[in-house]
Amino acid sequence: MKSVLPTGYFGKFVDFYSNGSSGREDMIGRVIKFLKYFKLDHQIDRYTDLWQVYDELNRKYIRKKTKDLLNEYGIKGLDIDIISKKIYDEITFVPVDDVFNSINITKYDFKDEDDFINHIFNKTNIRIHKDWDVILDNDRYLIYEILSYEGVLALCDKTHCIRSKNMYQSMSRGYRMFNFVDKSNIKDSIFFDVSKNGNYVRIHSCNDRLLKAINSGDDFDDAFNTSLLKEVGEDKIKILKELLPKFLKKETVISESLKYHIDNNMSVTESIYRSGSTAHINLLKESRELFDINKILLSNDDKILFESTDIGRSGEYMGIRVPLDMPFDSEINPINEALYKGREVELNHPKRGGSKKYYVYTKNPDTGKVIKVCFGDTTGLTAKISDPEARKSFSARHKCNTKNDRTKPGYWSCRLTRYGKILGFGKNYPGYW
Amino acid sequence: MKPYIDIERTDEYIIREFGQNIDPIELMWHRDDEDRLIQVIENKDWKIQLDNELPVLLDKVFIPKHKWHRLLKGEGNLKIKIIL
Numbered sequence: 001m002k003s004v005l006p007t008g009y010f011g012k013f014v015d016f017y018s019n020g021s022s023g024r025e026d027m028i029g030r031v032i033k034f035l036k037y038f039k040l041d042h043q044i045d046r047y048t049d050l051w052q053v054y055d056e057l058n059r060k061y062i063r064k065k066t067k068d069l070l071n072e073y074g075i076k077g078l079d080i081d082i083i084s085k086k087i088y089d090e091i092t093f094v095p096v097d098d099v100f101n102s103i104n105i106t107k108y109d110f111k112d113e114d115d116f117i118n119h120i121f122n123k124t125n126i127r128i129h130k131d132w133d134v135i136l137d138n139d140r141y142l143i144y145e146i147l148s149y150e151g152v153l154a155l156c157d158k159t160h161c162i163r164s165k166n167m168y169q170s171m172s173r174g175y176r177m178f179n180f181v182d183k184s185n186i187k188d189s190i191f192f193d194v195s196k197n198g199n200y201v202r203i204h205s206c207n208d209r210l211l212k213a214i215n216s217g218d219d220f221d222d223a224f225n226t227s228l229l230k231e232v233g234e235d236k237i238k239i240l241k242e243l244l245p246k247f248l249k250k251e252t253v254i255s256e257s258l259k260y261h262i263d264n265n266m267s268v269t270e271s272i273y274r275s276g277s278t279a280h281i282n283l284l285k286e287s288r289e290l291f292d293i294n295k296i297l298l299s300n301d302d303k304i305l306f307e308s309t310d311i312g313r314s315g316e317y318m319g320i321r322v323p324l325d326m327p328f329d330s331e332i333n334p335i336n337e338a339l340y341k342g343r344e345v346e347l348n349h350p351k352r353g354g355s356k357k358y359y360v361y362t363k364n365p366d367t368g369k370v371i372k373v374c375f376g377d378t379t380g381l382t383a384k385i386s387d388p389e390a391r392k393s394f395s396a397r398h399k400c401n402t403k404n405d406r407t408k409p410g411y412w413s414c415r416l417t418r419y420g421k422i423l424g425f426g427k428n429y430p431g432y433w
Numbered sequence: 434m435k436p437y438i439d440i441e442r443t444d445e446y447i448i449r450e451f452g453q454n455i456d457p458i459e460l461m462w463h464r465d466d467e468d469r470l471i472q473v474i475e476n477k478d479w480k481i482q483l484d485n486e487l488p489v490l491l492d493k494v495f496i497p498k499h500k501w502h503r504l505l506k507g508e509g510n511l512k513i514k515i516i517l
Contacts, residue, residue, distance in 0.1 A: 261478075272482070272487065273484075274484055274501050274503075277485050278485050279484070
């Protein structure tokens, strides 16, 4: 196979999207995968061409892959629903269970993509959906939504994915989903981003860059004109310019819980709440969402944790959603499953002497899977983290400056001091032990 | 060592006092095995916090058994009556 792309192309593309959503970088990989799959050699001079190539190849790929997989699985006599899921897994790169778990399918009742788009621009209709209320009550989501919708109209111009009831229904009906995705008469591309807990659906597209510029205080017109939206077309620009400032003037609505911490100048990681409680985890989640879009200024200690860990995010561990990178004291803070499913069943409540003293759920960066890491002394020693000499000695003995793997107990043991308040030591200490 | 002293204890109630010199770290999150009805006898800015709620000024409060809760230190001593 010949060299696929001209020199400099990658740099240009990556640079262009470096401040945008990470999905764009994935796009490069997918196009390359498609090019290799079909053994094609495409010349791409402009980034917009990539979309065309991607779309063209994606359609071909889906058709061929679907046909192959149907043949393969059909011969095996698998149920059509199972076949659909397998095909969906294969062609979308998204684990189908993630989508199913993230979306409360029964909440959505859109007939088709046009119906859905109508809902977006009709507040009355949006309000009938309790999760959309979240969007309307919180301007940042609404801004995302409008920006993205307009951006999608103008820039993407092809449908890649609609994660909604439509998709689910299409899938449940078999492989008609692919007709749905592949319809040539769909004018609008919509990208959904379903929050990890399924509380809201964020639509996003090429305009994260614009939103970021606006949020960072740049001049609106400059941000607008230097964004991708300059290619939108005058009519769309006019609509967007009328809509956006109204929402940008709104203050972000925050929870009473977060407001309490801000008003009292309190750390959100140590929090007023019991470590591991639903309220604490919700507070971290809200803070994480605001932090990720530069809508909140955190204390230095909090900032370090938010930048260096997945705190505030959740992952799935043995079928249950668990908060990531938040150590729990296994003796005094058993996780309450009410957090996940409304049941008062305690998990991970170790017997004395039977487990390590602390545990934390973290994501293995290599596999993407959530694992549980148990750490801490079980021989009865107490953590003397308030003693600077003890911290220094521990750090030296355990070579803490070399412990950088979050999946290992040593990583967490060395950083125990940073979670002092969470774990009931009364104070956080920077650095290692 | 407990962070309080029981001034009076009967089969029906306990009069309990928390001193102003208590280290706040001793007021840990905990759960009780029985329902508790708390009445305040003497309080200045001491607060109570139930699990998943923000702290509120301690007044008459019912704490269901096994409900996580804790006290937050205020000024002076805190004297309460715990109805058993």
